[in-house]
Each structure stands twice: as C-alpha cells, then as structure tokens.
Amino acid sequence: MQVVPQGDWKRTHNCGELREGNVGAKVCLMGWVNRYRDHGGVIFIDLRDRYGLTQIVFDPSDYPDIFDIGDSLRNEYVIAIKGNVRNRPEGMANPKLPTGMIEVLVGEVKVLNVCKSLPIAVNEEGDEDERVRLRYRFLDLRRERMQKNLIFRSKMNKVVRDYFSGKDFLEIETPVLTKSTPEGARDFLVPSRLSKGSFYALPQSPQLFKQILMACCYDKYFQVVKAYRDEDLRADRQPEHTQIDLEMSFPDEEDIFSLIEELMKKMFKEGLDIDIEPPFRRMTYEEAMLKYGCDKPDLRYDLEVTDVTEVVRGSDFKVFEKVIASGGRIRGIRVPGGAAMTRKKIDDLITYSQKLGSTGLAWMKVNEEGLQSNIVKFFNKEKQQGFIREFGAQPGDLLTFVAGRAADICPILAAVRLEIARRMEMKPLEEFAFAWVTDFPLFEWDPTEKRWAPMHHIFSMPRDRDMKHLVDPDSDDYDPAKVYGRLYDLVLNGVELGSGSIRIHNTGLQQKVFDVIGIDEETAQERFGFLLEAFQYGAPPHGGIALGLDRLLAIMCGESSIREVIPFPKTSTGTCLMTGAPSTVDKAALREVGVKVNIPQEKQVDET
RNA sequence: GGAGUUGUGGUGUAGGGGUUAACACGCCGGCCUGUCAAGCCGGAGAUCGCGAGUUCAAAUCUCGUCAACUCCGCCA
Missing domain, CATH: 2.40.50.140 (Nucleic acid-binding proteins)
Known part of the structure; x- marks a missing residue:
C-alpha cells in the first residue's frame, strides 16, 4: 500500500x-x-x-x-x-x-x-481483560467509551476553572518537587543530583503551600492538581490522582459548603444536565457512625442502623447479655419487606456478616401476629414490642441484629447494610446522594503504638467548645478523645469525594496539637518550620477542602473504577502496562544521583 | 503482607486425564452495486501464563510461581 x-x-x-x-x-x-x-x-x-x-x-x-x-x-x-x-x-x-x-x-x-491488524477492535466496545486494554491503551483510548470520558473530563475541568475564576479565586501552581508533607501516606521520593543523599518528595497534596498562600494574602486559591501517595492501589485509588484543591481566608464551614455545593450543581448541570438540590444533607461523624456504621454512608438507600441495646438489656438471650455486660452494643438493621427472604437467603447474609468478622447475625421476621424466629422466645412481650417500636417495624419486615463492641460492629453493619440493599435490589432514593459529614475526632488512640495519632491532618482547628480538653494537659478536663475538629468530608453515593477543614493559624495552638501526638518543638521546626514561621508573620484564619476529581468523574460517567476516567492509569502493582514504568535505570544515572540499589538478588528485575 | 476470582489462536469464550483442542468475532483470499454489527464461500492462525511434580499419558490433577482484577491491611 x-x-x-x-x-x-x-x-x-x-x-x-x-x-x-x-x-x-x-x-x-x-x-x-x-x-x-x-x-x-x-x-x-x-x-x-x-x-x-x-x-x-x-x-x-x-x-x-x-x-x-x-x-x-x-x-x-x-x-x-x-x-x-x-x-x-x-x-x-x-x-x-x-x-x-x-x-x-x-x-x-x-x-x-496504514495500520497493522488490530489486537483489540477500536470500532466496538470490547469486554477484554483490562490488562489487554492497558497494554494497548493507545488503541483503547480511540474507543467511544474512553473518548466520551476524556472529553467529559476536559469539559468538567473547564467548568471548574471558570467557576472559581468567576468567584475571584486565583489558580496558583505549587511545586511537584518538594519536601515531604505531613499526610499519613508514604512519600514518593526523588533523589537530588545537586544535593547527593537528599531527596525531594512528591506532594501528597499542596496542603502546606496553600496554607502559606493564605498567609501571603492570596485569600482565594484553587488548583486542579496531581497528588502522589505511595500506597497500595484500589479501584478508586491510584498512586497519582487529581484533586480540585482550594483554600480561603476568613471562611467558616458554611462558606466552604455553599461554595462546593454550587460547584457540584454546576458540574452536574453542565455535564449531565441533572439538577441536584443544595444544601446537601449534613450529619456529624458520630451520627454517621451510629446510623450507617461508617463515615461515608451511601445515602441512596433507605436503610438505617438502630441501636437496641437498652431494649435487649435484661433479656434471657445469653449471647446478647454477655456482649452488653462487657460494654458492647446490640445494633441492627430493619429490612423492609425482608420477611419474604428464604431461610437460605438469610443464611447467606449471616455467612456474609461472619466473613466480615461478626460472631453472627441474629434475625426476626415481623408478621401480623408479631415477631417470629428461633430467638424470639428469649425476649418477653415488652421487649418484643420494644424492638418493633425502636426499629419502626412493619409486618413483612426482617429485623437483623449484630452484637459486639461498637468499634467492631460498625464496619460490619456498614457492609451488611449495603449488601442488603444489593440483595434486595433496593431502589435508590435518588441517583446522586450527597452529604457533608462533619465534626470528626481530631485524635484516635493507637493501641499498638500506645499513643495518640492524628485521625485526619494535623492542621485542623479544634472546635471552640473542645479547647478545654486540649490546652492544658494538667487540667481535669484534658482528654484528646473528646477533641473534635472543624473537619468535613464530602460524600457522594458512599464514596469519600473530598476532605477539608478550618485550619489552625496560630503557632501556640498548633504546638498543643503536636504535643498530643508527640511531635516536640524541635521536630516540628525541622518538618514544617517554614509553615510555623510564616504563621508568625500575620497569618489569617483560613480553611479549605480538596476534592478527588477522578472519583467524582467516575461516578458522573457511571464507571466503577477511576481507571476509566484516567487516560494512562497504573495497575494494582503500580506499573503502567503500556510504557513498562517503573523500570530500572543505567548504573551511571544512579551514580549521578548518588543512589545505590540494594535489594536481594532474586528480587532484582531482569534488565533484558 | 493477607484473602478471593481469573489466565486456552489477535479478542471473547467452550472443553476438566487419551480430542485432529471446539465456537464466535477479528485477520487473509475470492464472490457480490446500497450497506451501515452488510452477506455468501474458502483459508491461515493455539506447544492451553510460566516451572516443577503425579501418571504409560496433563490444557485437564497437585504444588509453586508470575500477571490482572476485587477486597482486607495500608491510604487523614
């Protein structure tokens, strides 16, 4: 030819x-x-x-x-x-x-x-193994599905930029080669040739830079920016992902909420021609954990967890009584119409909950006469009435119960809840269920390390009313467990879309937080002294949020993995099947940056 | 680090101790003047992910290993 x-x-x-x-x-x-x-x-x-x-x-x-x-x-x-x-x-x-x-x-x-004979068809949507698509990504990206997703992504990027620019936000770029930032994840490291033995870190987020920009008077900042975390991958996690990052001076939570709600409204309107209705539902972390068992509830499904510990207390059911006696809780989920489930289906659900680590899943069917199951006999009439009342049970429902320590059963209830929605083929209340989850604890006790650990990031402002539990370690009120932060997560359909907070802008208070988690002044100076120093020269109150753009786009495109909205994603072992990255490099290149590879012989990657 | 699922022509699947390894799509050749997932006829193309083991005999059974995906750990 x-x-x-x-x-x-x-x-x-x-x-x-x-x-x-x-x-x-x-x-x-x-x-x-x-x-x-x-x-x-x-x-x-x-x-x-x-x-x-x-x-x-x-x-x-x-x-x-x-x-x-x-x-x-x-x-x-x-x-x-x-x-x-x-x-x-x-x-x-x-x-x-x-x-x-x-x-x-x-x-x-x-x-x-001309074109060689094709390994995958471009003119139809294949259902081949994803590894084939990623190996031949240059062909896969020609297909309608990927074109549609990438064009959509570009359009949404423009909506985001127009939106923030129209509100006087400045798009300010922050470095990719930087110093290790204090998020909890592992850093990607880049060796420095000019300072042998030293390393840059790729930013896990622009967190410190955007806070410094606030101190610099750029009171409305945003950026569509990559963030890098060297952790294991998932369907919704890549080693590099894109954030819509923003920070404002002098805000309160409502300013951030309404700003983001309006952005979501615009993106859904212009991208999908769907009207979503702010304000989004708001709930505290504690409410979310109690009602849904997790901090990112999927509110599309009308199922809630009910705590019936007080109804159960004093019953003849030894299994539950034992749990209560040791400080545990009895919580359950009412399954509307669940009484129609066969014994086999209920057993499957029990098995499912046990795989998640529950000791079992008790159940009762609700019919016109009352409750019916093999354990009803352990509860007197009054307690049975109590169950019906607390769950708001109707004839035809199934009541399920999980017993154990709150911290243990919450994740089980959360998973069982979604499994019930799936198995009952429940109709979603709405297609896109947004929520703000607020007031997260600032610290959690790490039992293995025997110390307080930051639950989110360490620059978040404690709530005013919790200051007394933080400021004076010698006072009777001191208790890090009772300190809640001015933190907020945006949740959509059970996916954590973003996380933010009102920040600490005062070095004294910041050090109090460091004290709790065991960062002394010297360490603080070494790790983020530049931020603390900047704050001593007139830093305004500020706060912000970062949204995971890939996750948002995946949901909007109806995709179950963020790889479908990323042109060149990595596999679960962090490799790129198209380029072969990561790869070994010449010895000379290593020498130049002062790096020596030292891994067991059998693990060395063959260079051929 | 752990658990599960999967791995058979280019692609998707079938086959589960002895087969000429089957089918569809694609590819190549031929026919065909109104199709649009065109149609009809013919052909090429696979040591069944890799390595050991069991067996007279392994795509098939066992063990190991690699890869992809999903989940747990991890990731505020």
Whole structure:
C-alpha cells in the first residue's frame, strides 16, 4: 500500500459535521477507517474522528481510477478524501448517525498511514481483560467509551476553572518537587543530583503551600492538581490522582459548603444536565457512625442502623447479655419487606456478616401476629414490642441484629447494610446522594503504638467548645478523645469525594496539637518550620477542602473504577502496562544521583 | 503482607486425564452495486501464563510461581 504525504490538503469539515445543508458542497475530510463494507461494486467506509462518523462512498462508475485504493483500505488506516456531499438514496438514510442523511462520494483519496491488524477492535466496545486494554491503551483510548470520558473530563475541568475564576479565586501552581508533607501516606521520593543523599518528595497534596498562600494574602486559591501517595492501589485509588484543591481566608464551614455545593450543581448541570438540590444533607461523624456504621454512608438507600441495646438489656438471650455486660452494643438493621427472604437467603447474609468478622447475625421476621424466629422466645412481650417500636417495624419486615463492641460492629453493619440493599435490589432514593459529614475526632488512640495519632491532618482547628480538653494537659478536663475538629468530608453515593477543614493559624495552638501526638518543638521546626514561621508573620484564619476529581468523574460517567476516567492509569502493582514504568535505570544515572540499589538478588528485575 | 476470582489462536469464550483442542468475532483470499454489527464461500492462525511434580499419558490433577482484577491491611 502506497502511503502518501498530506501535502497541501486541508480538512474543510470534521467527520461529525456534515448535514443535508451541505449537500452539493465539495469537501475534504480526514480520519480513520472505522469500518468498511465492500459490495464488490460499491464500497462504503465509515470515516471516523473524535467528532463522529461520516459515510464515504467509492463508486467505480463515477471514479474508476481510485477504486483500487478504496478496495485496499482496512480498519484504522488514516486517509484523506476530497469529494462531493450528496443525499443518500431514498430509504438509505441512517437515523442512528447525526450525519446519516448524507454521504460523501469520493473523488480523490490519499492514504496517509496504514495500520497493522488490530489486537483489540477500536470500532466496538470490547469486554477484554483490562490488562489487554492497558497494554494497548493507545488503541483503547480511540474507543467511544474512553473518548466520551476524556472529553467529559476536559469539559468538567473547564467548568471548574471558570467557576472559581468567576468567584475571584486565583489558580496558583505549587511545586511537584518538594519536601515531604505531613499526610499519613508514604512519600514518593526523588533523589537530588545537586544535593547527593537528599531527596525531594512528591506532594501528597499542596496542603502546606496553600496554607502559606493564605498567609501571603492570596485569600482565594484553587488548583486542579496531581497528588502522589505511595500506597497500595484500589479501584478508586491510584498512586497519582487529581484533586480540585482550594483554600480561603476568613471562611467558616458554611462558606466552604455553599461554595462546593454550587460547584457540584454546576458540574452536574453542565455535564449531565441533572439538577441536584443544595444544601446537601449534613450529619456529624458520630451520627454517621451510629446510623450507617461508617463515615461515608451511601445515602441512596433507605436503610438505617438502630441501636437496641437498652431494649435487649435484661433479656434471657445469653449471647446478647454477655456482649452488653462487657460494654458492647446490640445494633441492627430493619429490612423492609425482608420477611419474604428464604431461610437460605438469610443464611447467606449471616455467612456474609461472619466473613466480615461478626460472631453472627441474629434475625426476626415481623408478621401480623408479631415477631417470629428461633430467638424470639428469649425476649418477653415488652421487649418484643420494644424492638418493633425502636426499629419502626412493619409486618413483612426482617429485623437483623449484630452484637459486639461498637468499634467492631460498625464496619460490619456498614457492609451488611449495603449488601442488603444489593440483595434486595433496593431502589435508590435518588441517583446522586450527597452529604457533608462533619465534626470528626481530631485524635484516635493507637493501641499498638500506645499513643495518640492524628485521625485526619494535623492542621485542623479544634472546635471552640473542645479547647478545654486540649490546652492544658494538667487540667481535669484534658482528654484528646473528646477533641473534635472543624473537619468535613464530602460524600457522594458512599464514596469519600473530598476532605477539608478550618485550619489552625496560630503557632501556640498548633504546638498543643503536636504535643498530643508527640511531635516536640524541635521536630516540628525541622518538618514544617517554614509553615510555623510564616504563621508568625500575620497569618489569617483560613480553611479549605480538596476534592478527588477522578472519583467524582467516575461516578458522573457511571464507571466503577477511576481507571476509566484516567487516560494512562497504573495497575494494582503500580506499573503502567503500556510504557513498562517503573523500570530500572543505567548504573551511571544512579551514580549521578548518588543512589545505590540494594535489594536481594532474586528480587532484582531482569534488565533484558 | 493477607484473602478471593481469573489466565486456552489477535479478542471473547467452550472443553476438566487419551480430542485432529471446539465456537464466535477479528485477520487473509475470492464472490457480490446500497450497506451501515452488510452477506455468501474458502483459508491461515493455539506447544492451553510460566516451572516443577503425579501418571504409560496433563490444557485437564497437585504444588509453586508470575500477571490482572476485587477486597482486607495500608491510604487523614
């Protein structure tokens, strides 16, 4: 096949553009052969670019000299054609295509490039193993699904930038080569050639820089920015992900909430033409844990956890009494219509809960006469009435119970709750269920390390009313467990979309927080002295949030993995199947940065 | 670090001790002047992820290993 230069040919239209109004026009199109239909006498080709498909026709009765070229075209060849737009014959229009009323009769053709036989089809959505798609990502990205997702992503980026710019926010870039930031994750390290033995870290977020920008008077900052964390991957976690990062001076929580709610409203309206209705639901961390068992509840499903410890207390059911005696709780979920579940289905649910670590899952069916199950006999009439009252049970419901320490049963109840929604094929209350979860504890006790650990990041402002539990370690009120922060998470459909807080802007208070988690002044100076120093020169009160753009886009695109909205993602072992990254480097390159590889021989990657 | 699922022509699947390793799509060739998932005929293409073991015999059974995915740990 003869490949020829493009020469002075210019596209007059793209492949999604021509309509009946263009009939009679002489046009030049360029694109990929999406599919060819050779009828021996006449050849149809769907020419594709990212704007659409246009049917072009090779007809030997009109242009016999180029027919052989048309005959030799194959999928994904890149061609340029010149020809006349004409109406399709009566009854031959294709209503599935926007360009389906017309076709272009090819008068001249240039083959700009050929294509090898394809490992995966571009012109249809394959269901191949993801490793094949990632290996041939350059083909996968040509497909409609990925095009749609990436174009959507670009559009949303513009909405975000327009939105913040329109509100006087400044997009200010922060370094990628920086100092280790104090998030909890492992840093990616980059060796320094000029300072051998020293390393940059890739930022886990621009956290410290954006706080310093507040101290610098840039009172409204935002950035669409990559963040890097060297931790294990998941469907919703990549080693590099993109955040919509922002920070404001002099805000309170409501300022942040309404700012983000309006952004979400705009993105959903412009991206999906869906109206979402702020304000979003708000609940405290404690409420979320109690009612849903987790801090990122999926509120699409109308299922709540009910604590029935006080109803149970004093019953004849030894299993529950034992748990209560040791300080545990009895909590359960009412399953509307669940009484119709077969014994087998209930057993499956029990097995599921046990796999999660529960000791069991008790249950009772609710019918017109009352409660029915093998354990009802342990509860007197009054307690049975108590269950019906507390759960708000209706005949036809199933009541489930899990017993244990609150910290142990919360995650089980959270998972069982979602499993019930799935198995009962519950109809979502709404397609997109947003919520703000607020007032997280600032610290949690780490039993293995025997010390207080920060539950979120360490620059979050404690609530005013909790200061007394923090400021004076010698006072009777001192108790880090009772200190809650001005923290907030944005949750959508059970996914943590973002996290933020009102920050500490006062070095004295900041050191009090460091004291709790065992960071002395010297360590604090060494790790983020620059921030503390900046705060001594007139730092304003400030706060902000960072949203996970990949997660948001995945939900909006209806994808179950963020890899579907990232052009070149990594596999679960952090490798890129297309480029082969990460890879070994020359010894000379290592020497130059003063790094020596020291790993067990058998683990060394073969360089061939 | 742990658990689970998966791995068979280019792609997706079937086959579960002895088969000529089957089917669909794709690919190549031929026929065909109105298709649009075109149609019809023919053909090529697989040492069944890799390595050991059991067996007269392994794609098939066992063990190990690698890879992908999902989850736990981890990631505020």
